[in-house]
Amino acid sequence: KQEVTQIPAALSVPEGENLVLNCSFTDSAIYNLQWFRQDPGKGLTSLLLIQSSQREQTSGRLNASLDKSSGRSTLYIAASQPGDSATYLCAMSLSGGSNYKLTFGKGTLLTVNP
Amino acid sequence: DTEVTQTPKHLVMGMTNKKSLKCEQHMGHRAMYWYKQKAKKPPELMFVYSYEKLSINESVPSRFSPECPNSSLLNLHLHALQPEDSALYLCASSLQPSAAEAFFGQGTRLTVV
Numbered sequence: 001k002q003e004v005t006q007i008p009a010a011l012s013v014p015e016g017e018n019l020v021l022n023c024s025f026t027d028s029a030i031y032n033l034q035w036f037r038q039d040p041g042k043g044l045t046s047l048l049l050i051q052s053s054q055r056e057q058t059s060g061r062l063n064a065s066l067d068k069s070s071g072r073s074t075l076y077i078a079a080s081q082p083g084d085s086a087t088y089l090c091a092m093s094l095s096g097g098s099n100y101k102l103t104f105g106k107g108t109l110l111t112v113n114p
Numbered sequence: 115d116t117e118v119t120q121t122p123k124h125l126v127m128g129m130t131n132k133k134s135l136k137c138e139q140h141m142g143h144r145a146m147y148w149y150k151q152k153a154k155k156p157p158e159l160m161f162v163y164s165y166e167k168l169s170i171n172e173s174v175p176s177r178f179s180p181e182c183p184n185s186s187l188l189n190l191h192l193h194a195l196q197p198e199d200s201a202l203y204l205c206a207s208s209l210q211p212s213a214a215e216a217f218f219g220q221g222t223r224l225t226v227v
Binding site for chain 1: 118120162204
């Protein structure tokens with residue numbers, strides 16, 4: 001069974017700081033990995049998708065990397081802003097017959113202080 | 115347009131009520147999903163529809179009944195729910211069941227009293 005772990009569970013930083021959120025997984029046979037943002041009581045907003053053949057993806061101030069051999073992904077946020085405050089979830093699907101199913105980590109609650 | 119629209123945003127229902135949650139997307143996606151998210155927990159998959167047919171039921175109780183009337187719409191019919199079913203219900207879609215990016219709606223906050 002795929003397990004997804006996100007560290008830290010919560011992170012508080014001052015505005016302008018660069019930060020890294022971590023995601024680790026137990027099964028390296030992943031199909032793809034997706035990072036989401038969730039604001040309190042709201043749905044999920046897709047941030048970045050990394051397919052199994054890729055090593056990283058970038059969108060604006062966000063950069064996500066994937067290292068299948070070590071079972072890790074990181075989300076790098078540059079020049080953080082108070083509007084970045086949210087819960088960040090990583091989710092992955094496995095290769096093979098279960099590639100429809102996203103398994104989520106428990107998330108990292110990020111607070112960016114002005 | 116990368117939007118998945120869910121209605122209603124909030125729903126309070128009694129244990130004897132029948133209600134429905136609705137989800138709509140116009141991205142041409144042929145896979146649609148229902149997820150359930152309890153407070154401070156990650157989302158958990160309930161159902162998968164592939165080309166308007168139910169392909170996956172993750173052992174969900176029969177008091178939850180999904181329906182996919184066409185390629186753009188997905189419903190979740192609720193009947194005889196329990197208070198522990200109170201949660202955020204999320205709809206998602208992707209181009210195909212095995213395709214890459216999943217797009218989620220804003221969810222329906224369900225409270226069962």
